[in-house]
Amino acid sequence: MNDKSKPISEMSFEEAMAALEQVVSRLESGNAALEDSIDLYTYGTELKAYCETKLRDAQAKIEKITVGADGQASGATPLDVE
Template sequence: MSDDVKAMSFEDAMKELEATVGKLETGEATLEESIALYERGAKLRAHCEQRLREAEERVEKITLAADGSPAGTTPAEGL
């Protein structure tokens, strides 16, 4: 995955992915442009999936106090 994609926030990557899909759906791009768009879209999708997995792991690690209220977090392993 390219460094510029890795540095993107989830929200920015989703916006670009949506725009990329829109361009592909119009069918107006040349074959070469379509291939480049598809490759970029695949990188963006993978990045978004990774960011979601990381967020899910962090949520799963939230610790609860005796009364059931959130008491803090425990770092997810590998983050």
């Protein structure tokens, strides 16, 4: 199962979502072996928790780059556009 080759914490939200979708449809199809299906379910709940965290943590953070003498970004300061 290629989804498991990558730790969940390294997945992008999109990857985790796709993996969860796959887990659900495999469980629903009833084709998974009984032993596998328990593992699958556990994996699915982990994916779900990860996706929920990703969604919940979404917060706007607006910063303005400050440019150093070399023309490169030297830092950032909060930007208030209103």
